[in-house]
Every structure is written in structure tokens, then in C-alpha cells.
Amino acid sequence: MKQSLQENLIYLAVWGLLFLAPILSLYVRVMNDAYIPFDWEEVLLVWRKLAVFLLLFLVHNFLLAPLLIYRNKRIAYFSIIVVVIAAFTVYQCSSRPELTKPMGHRPPPNMEMADHPRPHQSGLTKPDAPPVHLPRHMTPPPIIGEHDILAIVILILMFGANLGIKGWFRSRDDRKRLAELERENLEQQLEYLHYQINPHFFMNTLNNIHALVDIDPAKAQETIVELSKMMRYVLYEGNKQGVPLSQEFDFIQHYVSLMQLRYTNKVRITLDLPTDVPNKQIPPLLLITFIENAFKHGISYQHESFIEMKAEVKNSKLQFFCRNSKGQESRVESQESR
Numbered sequence: 252m253k254q255s256l257q258e259n260l261i262y263l264a265v266w267g268l269l270f271l272a273p274i275l276s277l278y279v280r281v282m283n284d285a286y287i288p289f290d291w292e293e294v295l296l297v298w299r300k301l302a303v304f305l306l307l308f309l310v311h312n313f314l315l316a317p318l319l320i321y322r323n324k325r326i327a328y329f330s331i332i333v334v335v336i337a338a339f340t341v342y343q344c345s346s347r348p349e350l351t352k353p354m355g356h357r358p359p360p361n362m363e364m365a366d367h368p369r370p371h372q373s374g375l376t377k378p379d380a381p382p383v384h385l386p387r388h389m390t391p392p393p394i395i396g397e398h399d400i401l402a403i404v405i406l407i408l409m410f411g412a413n414l415g416i417k418g419w420f421r422s423r424d425d426r427k428r429l430a431e432l433e434r435e436n437l438e439q440q441l442e443y444l445h446y447q448i449n450p451h452f453f454m455n456t457l458n459n460i461h462a463l464v465d466i467d468p469a470k471a472q473e474t475i476v477e478l479s480k481m482m483r484y485v486l487y488e489g490n491k492q493g494v495p496l497s498q499e500f501d502f503i504q505h506y507v508s509l510m511q512l513r514y515t516n517k518v519r520i521t522l523d524l525p526t527d528v529p530n531k532q533i534p535p536l537l538l539i540t541f542i543e544n545a546f547k548h549g550i551s552y553q554h555e556s557f558i559e560m561k562a563e564v565k566n567s568k569l570q571f572f573c574r575n576s577k578g579q580e581s582r583v584e585s586q587e588s589r
Contacts, residue, residue, distance in 0.1 A: 255420055255424070257420070258416060258417065258420050261416060262308075262312070262416075266305060266308075269301055270298060270301060273293070273294045273297040273298070274294055277289060277293060277294060303339075303342075304405070304409060307335065307339065307406065307409075308409060308413065310335075311335075311409075311410050311413055312413055312417070315331055315332065315335075316328075316410075316413055316414055316417050318331075319414065320414065320417050320418055320421050321421070332410065336403065336406065336407065339402075339403065339406055340395070340399065343399045343402050343403070344395055344396075344399055456474075456478050456481075456509055458513065459474060459509050459510070459512050459513050460474050460475060460478065462512065462513060463512060470512075474509060474512070477505055477508075477509065478509070480505070481502060481505050481506065484502050484535075485536065488535050489535045489536050490535075491535060492534070493532030493533060493534060493535070494532065494533065494534075494535045495530065495531075495532060495533075496528050496529065496530075496531045496532065496533050496564075496569070497528040499533050499535065499536075499537070499538065500524045500525075500562065502536075502539070503522070503538060503539060503542065503560075503562075504522065504524065506539060506542065507520065507522050507542065507560070510546055514550065517551075517555045517556065518550055518555075518556050518557070518558070519555070519557040519558070520557070520558050521557075521558070521559050521560065522560045522561075523560065523561040523562070523563075524561075524562050525562065525563055525564060528564070529564055529567070531564070531567070531569070533569065538562070538571055541571070542558075542560060542573060545558045545560070545573050545574075545575040546558065546575075548575070548577065549575025549576050549577060550575075551576070556575070556576040557574075557575065557576050558573075558574075558575045558576075559572070559573070559574045559575070560572070560573050560574075561573075
């Protein structure tokens with residue numbers, strides 16, 4: 252996976268400051284003491300040390316860290332890290348200068364050996380002979396010094412910081428992708444919902460008009476006009492991201508009015524919509540799905556049944572309630588489907 256531009260800018264800024272630090276430090280010392288020369292060799296010495304850490308950082312950032320962050324290969328990552336740290340330890344220990352002392356070193360002439368007093372001869376006085384200095388026992392330098400341990404700790408902390416930054420950017424990208432997938436999934440569900448609503452709505456409304464043609468032709472004509480308005484809303488407003496809440500409530504009101512024409516007094520249908528509707532937006536045809544399911548599964552032509560619908564807006568939040576009875580036919584169908 253490609254690294255983000257922000258991540259690379261963070262690395263560039265940090266390493267730029269590290270390489271600039273020795274120049275600034277030497278410059279401050281020169282400004283405070285005019286007798287100190289600006290020695291570029293000292294700066295280059297620090298840069299050579301930093302170059303080793305930079306090289307290991309680039310290897311870890313582009314080759315090793317992706318094994319753990321993106322591919323989740325823990326065993327391979329930690330095995331290679333152990334080898335890298337061991338190789339760095341060997342390099343660090345072999346590159347430090349040997350702290351040895353010349354064996355032929357003699358102390359100043361005025362030093363005397365406390366363990367070897369000067370001999371005295373009776374009657375004779377000799378001038379003091381130059382003291383004899385015995386070479387001290389030279390212990391070999393330690394294999395790993397304090398500076399080596401500090402360098403290893405810095406290397407481990409650098410790898411850990413690189414993993415932390417890369418893991419944070421990975422989690423941020425995952426959250427963005429998840430939010431985008433959820434948004435796309437919601438849009439697909441709404442689109443699929445629109446495709447479901449249109450056939451059901453057409454079928455139910457045309458059945459209502461067909462029943463009114465013989466009973467009340469004038470009412471049938473009015474119903475056709477209402478149907479045209481509702482279909483205009485479905486066709487032109489149904490594909491938008493949001494519509495005014497008042498238009499959605501009007502559509503629900505017309506739909507329930509048309510559906511009431513099909514049923515007798517045995518079916519109790521109540522619809523409670525607020526009269527004072529705030530200027531808010533809602534995805535179109537979102538609530539009609541619950542209402543259609545209530546008419547489809549909650550109506551019985553043989554027994555008394557009911558459908559209760561209520562919508563209210565409280566604290567800029569829409570609350571919609573839809574409750575219906577369950578007819579005998581629906582219960583039989585649900586048992587057979589099992």
C-alpha cells in the first residue's frame with residue numbers, strides 16, 4: 252500500500268531537523284565563544300552517525316514495517332528485526348575506537364613507588380635514583396559500552412515510532428474507507444428500496460382506481476389526478492438525496508387516503524402527522540416502506556384489523572411509529588415459509 256503524503260512529510264521534517272541540529276548547536280557555541288572555530292568535520296562526524304540510522308529507517312519504513320502493518324506477518328517481521336538489531340550491534344561495537352594506553356608510559360620523575368622504599372646504606376648517602384614505574388595491569392575494554400547500548404535503544408525506539416505513525420495512518424485510512432463503504436451501501440439500499448416501492452405502489456393504486464370506476468366515477472377521476480401528482484413526486488423527487496419533510500408527509504397523506512378506499516369499516520386506519528413541520532430534509536420514500544408493509548401484512552378482510560401511523564419531530568429529530576395487527580392469512584403464510 253502506498254504511503255500518504257502527510258506521513259512522508261512528517262518523516263522528512265523529523266529527519267531534516269535531526270541533520271540540522273549539529274549545525275545549529277555548533278553555530279550557537281561559536282556565537283557564544285569567538286575562540287571556537289566553526290569545524291565542519293565535527294558536523295560531518297555527526298552526520299555519518301545519523302546516516303546509519305537514516306539508512307536503517309528507510310529499510311524499516313519501506314520494507315519491514317509493511318510486513319506487520321499491512322500484511323500482518325508478525326513472525327517474519329520480528330525475525331528480521333532481531334537480525335537487523337544484531338547486525339547493528341556488531342557494527343556499533345566494531346566501529347568505536349579502542350581505548351588503550353601505551354605500555355611504555357612512565358610517570359613523572361617526582362613520583363615514588365610506595366611499595367618499594369629507597370634502600371639506605373650506613374655511612375653512605377647516594378642521591379635519589381629515578382623511581383622505577385611498574386606497568387599497571389591493563390584491562391581490555393568492554394565488548395558493549397554505554398554509547399553502544401544507547402545507540403541500540405535509540406534504534407529500537409525509532410522502529411517503534413515508525414510503527415506507531417504508520418499504524419495510525421493505516422487506522423485513519425481504514426476509518427475513511429469504512430465510512431465511504433457505509434455511505435455507498437446506504438445509497439444502494441435506498442436505490443433498491445425505490446425500485447421496490449414503485450411496483451407495489453403502482454399495483455395498489457391501480458387496484459383502487461379499478462374499484463372506483465364502477466362505484467364512483469367522479470371519485471375515480473379525482474384519484475387519477477392524485478395518482479399523477481404522487482407519481483410525479485416518485486419520478487422526480489425519488490432520486491434526490493433529500494426532500495423537504497413537508498413534501499414527504501404530503502405524499503404519505505395521499506397514499507393512505509388512496510389505500511383507505513379499498514377497505515371497509517372493519518379496518519381501522521389512523522394517521523397522525525404534525526401540522527407544524529420544520530424545514531428539514533429527509534431521504535425520499537423512506538417512511539413509505541413501513542406503511543406499505545403494514546398494509547400488506549396487517550390487513551384482514553375477514554377480521555377486524557388496524558394500522559396506526561404517527562410521526563413527530565422533537566429536538567430536530569424525527570420519530571416515526573407504525574403499528575399494525577397481524578391477519579390470520581399472514582400468520583399462515585409465515586408458518587408455511589418456515
